[in-house]
Amino acid sequence: MATLSYNTLDSLDPRGKKILLRADLNVPVRDGAISDLTRIERLAPTIRELSDKGGRVIVVSHFDRPKGKVVPELSLAPVSEALAKVLCKKVTFVPDCQGKVAEDAAAAMQDGDVIVLENTRFYAGEEKNDPEMATNLAALADVYVNDAFSAAHRAHASTEGVAHHIPSFAGRLMEIELNALEAALENPERPVGAIVGGAKVSTKLDLLNNLMEKVDMLAVGGAMANTFLAAQGYSVGKSLKEEDMLDTAREIMAKAKARSCDLVLPVDVVIAEDFMAGAPTQIVDVTAIPDGWMALDVGPKTTALLIEKLVGLKTLVWNGPLGVFELPPFDEGTNAVAQAAAKLTDAGKLKTVAGGGDTVSALRHAGALHEMSYVSTAGGAFLEWLEGKILPGVIALGEAGREVAPL
Ligand SMILES: Nc1ncnc2c1ncn2[C@@H]1O[C@H](COP(=O)(O)OP(=O)(O)O)[C@@H](O)[C@H]1O
Ligand SMILES: O=C(OP(=O)(O)O)[C@H](O)COP(=O)(O)O
Secondary structure: OOOOOOOEHHHOOOOOOEEEEEOOOOOOEEOOEEOOOHHHHHHHHHHHHHHHOOOEEEEEOOOOOOOOOOOHHHOOHHHHHHHHHHHOOOOEEEOOOOOHHHHHHHHOOOOOOEEEEOOHHHOHHHHOOOHHHHHHHHOOOOEEEEOOHHHOOOOOOOOOHHHHOOOEEEOHHHHHHHHHHHHHHOOOOOOEEEEEOOOOHHHHOOOHHHHOOOOOEEEEOHHHHHHHHHHOOOOOOOOOOOHHHHHHHHHHHHHHHHHOOEEEOOOEEEEEOOOOOOOOEEEEEHHHOOOOOEEEEEOHHHHHHHHHHHHOOOEEEEEOOOOOOOOOOOOHHHHHHHHHHHHHHHOOOOEEEEEOHHHHHHHHHOOOHHHOOEEEOOOHHHHHHHHOOOOHHHHHHHHHHHHOOOO
8 A cells, every 4th residue: 555745735825826626526326416425525625725715726527437428418517516505605617628618717717716627538538648638638727636536546637647737736635535544454453354346347346356465355246246156157147247357257266265365255136127116126046047137236145144244354445335226125235234334333343444436325325324434435446545556646646746847
């Protein structure tokens, strides 16, 4: 868990400066409405500080994965409205993040103003870390502040490239996340267990390889588990799985055996034919998922097994819900395990560090959020940090920041 030096807001006088603030406004959405405000609430103090001190705050963020195309449903306009409500302050939405529209909006700002630019991932250059896009973003501002720890594992134009052009600083949330995770997990009390679930199989499955070296128990749930079940030769019906990653899953299973890491996979699942509330469900062993059905939650035997495993741990890290918690009854596994973790934490028997946009939402849904020892806004970034990687967005603050003349 390496750390790097970086400038913080303590060394920035924001007055009169245009500040490009990389936030993570990738909030969970359900039925078209924002279902959890945690990322916005955790970001708000940085914006308030910069704006109250006379900075001109240009918020930039991605939202979901539009893959370089303009997808109107993935506009940041509604998130900008939610930000204004949390800040109790006028926030102007700007319908582009580079080019004339963004340049004019930045040029018209007064001290203390806050604007939100449109989704950076509407441009393919964002995820390619295109130098031209990074230059365009940097040209909007005098300084760059990265407060998006949860996107710091992505080397994108707005998280990495831009820091090479203008003086760069870590925002307050970035600072808090890095310090809190280090304090909680630098020398964790063993045994350490990890629960990894959720749906971002292609980006998270690979990192289990390294994570396994850091933990004594690794439990895999959610859609992530389906790939492991398929890799074991079980049919998973039409469950979400990653065909390309079956070999990686096999590698991870073999490595767990060789390293005596306790790899816990579901033994039973809750299945449905349709992805909707009220659809008929069944509980089946993982060996008996019928064609045309989907595993949407861990089953009761798996839930009991996971709770039993928790009792033997001193430290738990958790990213990714165990099922489609947004759609009851597929929230039951996540709820039960979260409540058990909360109880053990409350009793002082377990330290729990959980993170991820949807994980936070799931823990809140389970009524277990406030018992966690630390809650990070980050999921994938948190897991990569835990692997021992220095995240590109953090490296850029430490090293690229020194390539440009200081203020
Ligand atoms: N078995 C499953 N099949 C499909 N989706 C699942 C399954 N289990 C969990 N999910 C979904 O995973 C999503 C969260 O995954 P992810 O984005 O990786 O978590 P986080 O944002 O906390 O890092 C949730 O929207 C949830 O519905
Ligand atoms: O929601 C996020 O990460 P998370 O789902 O791991 O918590 C971040 O906004 C990063 O999003 P990405 O995984 O599409 O790059």
